[in-house]
Amino acid sequence: xxxxxxxxxxxxxxxxxxxxxxxxxxxxxxxxxxxxxxxxxxxxxxxxxxxxxxxxxxxxxxxxxxxxxxxxxxxxxxxxxxxxxxxxxxxxxxxxxxxxxxxxxxxxxxxxxxxxxxxxxxxxxxxxxxxxxxxxxxxxxxxxxxxxxxxxxxxxxxxxxxxxxxxxxxxxxxxxxxxxxxxxxxxxxxxxxxxxxxxxxxxxxxxxxxxxxxxxxxxxxxxxxx
Numbered sequence: 769x770x771x772x773x774x775x776x777x778x779x780x781x782x783x784x785x786x787x788x789x790x791x792x793x794x795x796x797x798x799x800x801x802x803x804x805x806x807x808x809x810x811x812x813x814x815x816x817x818x819x820x821x822x823x824x825x826x827x828x829x830x831x832x833x834x835x836x837x838x839x840x841x842x843x844x845x846x847x848x849x850x851x852x853x854x855x856x857x858x859x860x861x862x863x864x865x866x867x868x869x870x871x872x873x874x875x876x877x878x879x880x881x882x883x884x885x886x887x888x889x890x891x892x893x894x895x896x897x898x899x900x901x902x903x904x905x906x907x908x909x910x911x912x913x914x915x916x917x918x919x920x921x922x923x924x925x926x927x928x929x930x931x932x933x934x935x936x937x938x939x940x941x942x943x944x945x946x947x948x949x950x951x952x953x954x955x956x957x958x959x960x961x962x963x964x965x966x967x968x969x970x971x972x973x974x975x976x977x978x979x980x981x982x983x984x985x986x987x988x989x990x991x992x993x994x
Contacts, residue, residue, distance in 0.1 A: 769805075769869055769960040772798045776847050777871045780878075783843040795832070799849070802869070803829060805966055806851045812970030813865055817977055819855040819984075820864070827857035848877045855984065862886075863949070863983040865973045872957040880960055882969060884919070884976035885950030886983055893990040895933075898944040900986055902934060908943060911978040912951075919951040919976065949983050951976055 775798045779788070788795065803825040810828065814821040828851040836842045847870060854864020863886035871878050889897065901908040912921060927945040930936060934944050953972070962968060 769965065772801055772849065772869055773872060773957065773960070776849070776869070779845060780847040780871050783845055783847065785844055788845055799832070802849045802851075806853075806867075808966035809851070809865075809867065809969060810853055812966055813853055813973055815970070816974050817980075820853050823853060823857060825851070828853050830858065846877065847871055850881075861888075861890075862987055863980050865976070865980070867969060869960060879954040880957065882919075882953040882955065882972060883922075883950055884915070884973060884980055885922075885948070886987070887948045887950055889948065889987070890990060893987045894947070896990050897949065897983065897986040898931065898934065900982070901940050901943045902938050906940075908982060909940065911982045914975060914978045915951050916953075916972050916975040918953045918955075918972065920953070921946075922948060922950040922952050924948075949979075951979060 775791075775794060778791075779795075782788075806825040806829055810820060810823050810825070814823075830846075830850045830852070832846050832849065834841075834844060834846055836844065848868045849870075850866065850868035852858040852864050852866045854860060855862045858864075864884070866881065866883040868877070868881050870880055872880060886893075923946065925947045927947065930938060930941050930945060934941065938944060959968075
């Protein structure tokens with residue numbers, strides 16, 4: 769990852785098409801390195817989660833080119849490389865395992881990241897998950913506790929009050945106020961420079977599988993009801 773991080777830091781300082789085109793061959797080398805890492809990571813995850821078996825890096829890796837049509841920031845390139853390993857690939861709509869390497873700075877997207885979950889639940893899936901959590905007798909909380917302690921539940925954007933249909937005093941209301949269900953870990957650069965990184969990342973993701981199974985069960989049920 770050292771060479772990838774170095775390239776991304778240079779890209780952050782020269783985020784324009786002229787510099788990128790002049791260094792296109794270097795970008796392609798780093799993209800290949802990243803794809804090779806993702807292939808190893810997919811294999812590691814598939815060893816405990818067969819739902820991602822058969823995926824390729826192409827199914828999971830995001831493009832470095834930014835969609836700037838609706839953004840005030842017109843920088844043409846992302847300064848991170850990311851992959852989302854989930855059943856059916858990154859466009860399937862299921863929750864999964866997300867990894868990205870960046871410049872090693874503070875805050876998204878400059879920080880490195882491991883995440884497990886779903887940021888874009890449909891309204892129907894969100895309703896079903898909230899019902900499952902409220903009346904599931906603590907199953908969701910147990911899935912949270914199963915995850916390695918390095919992961920934290922992302923509470924950004926959570927509602928200040930219970931959503932409609934869930935009166936005050938509903939069990940586990942701190943969770944049913946969530947608008948996204950995701951566990952996040954932002955390691956430092958030293959972590960990404962360790963040996964056997966794909967194996968270490970896969971082992972951390974293994975602990976989040978009960979959480980992902982819980983979320984994907986709700987997503988699958990919501991689709992059956994469409």
